[in-house]
Amino acid sequence: MPSVIPPVVGHDDEFFWDGVGQGRLLVQRCTGCGTLRHPPSPMCPSCRALDWVPQELSGRGVVFSWIVSRHPTEPDDEPRIVVLVTLEEGIRLIANLQGVDPAEVRNDLAVEVTFEEVDGVVLPQFRPAGAPGTVAQ
Amino acid sequence: MTSLADRAAIVGIGQTEFSKSSGRSELQLAAEASSAAIADAGLTPADIDGLVTFTLDTTDELLLMRCLGIPELRYWSRTPHGGAGAHTTVQHAAAAVASGAANAVVVYRAFNERSGRRFGQPNARVTPLGWNLYLPFGLDTPAKIYSLWFQRYMYRYGVTNEDFGRYSVVARRHAATNPNAWFYQRPITIEDHQRSRWIVEPILRLLDCCQESDGGVAMVITTMERARDLAQRPARVAAVADGHLIEGHVMFNYYHPGDDVFPEVGFLARQLWEMSGLAPSDIDVAMLYENFSPVVFLQLEGLGFCGPGEAKDFITDGNIDLDGSLPVNTNGGLLGEGYIHGINNILEGVRQIRGTSCNQIDDVEHVLVAGGRSGLILGQP
Numbered sequence: 127m128p129s130v131i132p133p134v135v136g137h138d139d140e141f142f143w144d145g146v147g148q149g150r151l152l153v154q155r156c157t158g159c160g161t162l163r164h165p166p167s168p169m170c171p172s173c174r175a176l177d178w179v180p181q182e183l184s185g186r187g188v189v190f191s192w193i194v195s196r197h198p199t200e201p202d203d204e205p206r207i208v209v210l211v212t213l214e215e216g217i218r219l220i221a222n223l224q225g226v227d228p229a230e231v232r233n234d235l236a237v238e239v240t241f242e243e244v245d246g247v248v249l250p251q252f253r254p255a256g257a258p259g260t261v262a263q
Numbered sequence: 264m265t266s267l268a269d270r271a272a273i274v275g276i277g278q279t280e281f282s283k284s285s286g287r288s289e290l291q292l293a294a295e296a297s298s299a300a301i302a303d304a305g306l307t308p309a310d311i312d313g314l315v316t317f318t319l320d321t322t323d324e325l326l327l328m329r330c331l332g333i334p335e336l337r338y339w340s341r342t343p344h345g346g347a348g349a350h351t352t353v354q355h356a357a358a359a360v361a362s363g364a365a366n367a368v369v370v371y372r373a374f375n376e377r378s379g380r381r382f383g384q385p386n387a388r389v390t391p392l393g394w395n396l397y398l399p400f401g402l403d404t405p406a407k408i409y410s411l412w413f414q415r416y417m418y419r420y421g422v423t424n425e426d427f428g429r430y431s432v433v434a435r436r437h438a439a440t441n442p443n444a445w446f447y448q449r450p451i452t453i454e455d456h457q458r459s460r461w462i463v464e465p466i467l468r469l470l471d472c473c474q475e476s477d478g479g480v481a482m483v484i485t486t487m488e489r490a491r492d493l494a495q496r497p498a499r500v501a502a503v504a505d506g507h508l509i510e511g512h513v514m515f516n517y518y519h520p521g522d523d524v525f526p527e528v529g530f531l532a533r534q535l536w537e538m539s540g541l542a543p544s545d546i547d548v549a550m551l552y553e554n555f556s557p558v559v560f561l562q563l564e565g566l567g568f569c570g571p572g573e574a575k576d577f578i579t580d581g582n583i584d585l586d587g588s589l590p591v592n593t594n595g596g597l598l599g600e601g602y603i604h605g606i607n608n609i610l611e612g613v614r615q616i617r618g619t620s621c622n623q624i625d626d627v628e629h630v631l632v633a634g635g636r637s638g639l640i641l642g643q644p
Contacts (some may be wrong), residue, residue, distance in 0.1 A: 135395070196464075208407065
């Protein structure tokens, strides 16, 4: 099991982590102009509106880039694959990829979100599209 | 339009030794380097009335004044985002002297980055503000944070870790003949590089990473007018700029739409060429910030020294060697000389203008010093 440093939630990203706890991947949708935005931010860069609503994403996307992450000082920690995913809605999101051998990871691999407890912290994780436990199942 | 081009010059440089354990305080390192830079310029502490450093630097300006015996200070400022803002220190100092806010400014950067707080290690036990989307997923070191960005570049252009290694070999060859370099007389081969352990698979090996270093560096900046009367040949600041874009972040480019790897360096390049009236072919030496070897590739391409995806061939063909078309990081760079947050690369740029580098290139007219999001061009007075 990898060790996880948990998030410290603040005003701007509380909704995101609340969503993660409920198994929902949420981003902000500007009430003024409809633009989706992520990472969380208090003001819409397109129209400066402060009002927004949370919008649930499909959780489907493709791997934009990836690395194998090993803990630099705790070699017994299980390595994790970190992925930058481009979601269907055009949002980029960092998470981990599970259910794939590091040698099998490819850019543009189709993936779907799942929510898993890792070292006591619920985190969005991705698995290859169609794998057990993902949105499509 | 009023421009900072040709208004200021770097007239003094100073440094401590670069080591893994300095055995003294960061304040002392800053004081030693600054004192050396002031003396090198032929000035006294009473001539200095401005100080510029990084927001990350631990040395308080008032304590440094007291060490150096600077009686009166009229200007200070700090630049954010670590090495990405390294060259911005020169912009602040040049703007200060050009506007009259100060007469002569010392830029300093000093740290015990190996024996004290290590930049290459995960330092957080609690997720700091703004890092919730990264740290909990294991992005806990600069090497990993950068690698998630570099990997897309490798995929897009078919670049391998061995390609990155060819830069490391050049940097270590240049360091091998620089007595101030941590890796003096210790060159490597591509086989050494490929045998070194993975830091972030499949992107970075140990020999792709800069040195966590202890040390201090400083420089003195004043107007071109005053510069002509001082002790050293001035390094004229022909251009200096910052290049930041919306959706950029301090250590990564994850959120730019599409597949544009590093648009910031393109923005920086446009400003530097426009401000100086120069083109890539006018540059005799390039000092390119490299906390990790791939950053050199991204900058060679983004600054226009070669086309997108061509850096691997540009390097393989010997262009960045001392006898190449564009010698790069003649001091050994941050991989070979030491990592004093990029300011040591500016000092080498000044030495190339003066003609005093350990690896001096003949007839240097212009040196470009850049760190992706900030940069400058130095010229003969």
